[in-house]
Amino acid sequence: MTLVIGLTGGIGSGKTTVANLFANYGIDIIDADVIARAVVAPGSEGLKAIVTRLGADILLTDGQLNRSKLREAIFNEPALKAWLDSLLHPMIRQQMQQEISQANSPYCLLVVPLMVENQLQKMTDRLLVVDVSEDVQIARTTSRDQVDGIQVRKILAAQATREQRLAAADDVIDNNGDSHKLHGEVARLHQQYLRLSEKPGRN
DSSP: OOEEEEEEOOTTSOHHHHHHHHHTTTOEEEEHHHHHHHTTSTTOHHHHHHHHHHOGGGBOTTSOBOHHHHHHHHHHOTHHHHHHHHHHHHHHHHHHHHHHHTOOSSEEEEEOTTTTTTTGGGGOSEEEEEEOOHHHHHHHHHHHHOOOHHHHHHHHHHSOOHHHHHHHOSEEEEOSSOHHHHHHHHHHHHHHHHHHHTSTTOO
């Protein structure tokens, strides 16, 4: 069984940057955001169920899910979020499990933004948290997504706190700014995970 390293961090922490550095070592990356989009892609069972519930006007003209319309529908009908979660979360988990079982690298990285919030670290052998200060999160997200600080603070308030994530972590990468240091941290952890993956009973 492949060693599974969970990778998480708050918005703007640099999860994608860190995942890409591991990918440079030939490590398989299983990205929950990519899977979440796939389970509602045109032709998917997930999208069919959403259309059955909300009607065809939840679609864009090209048949893709109209995400802004869906967000609006959830805002107007809070119970819809619970229905969506119960529909999509099992599909996402099943796809994650399938991709983990198909991983070919010595270990794989399971990247889940809301890992701690959804208790998905149970699917991993170790949890790696990308940690940054709240000020850095706000600065990076406002710059990247062209949104204001108030909106970013609302997103932060809906996520696990920095302390909650760090309490759940086995390993932590400080990503407050030094890219040279970041490369070194990833190189060190890569070696550590290779050693762990070679332990008897892992394969």
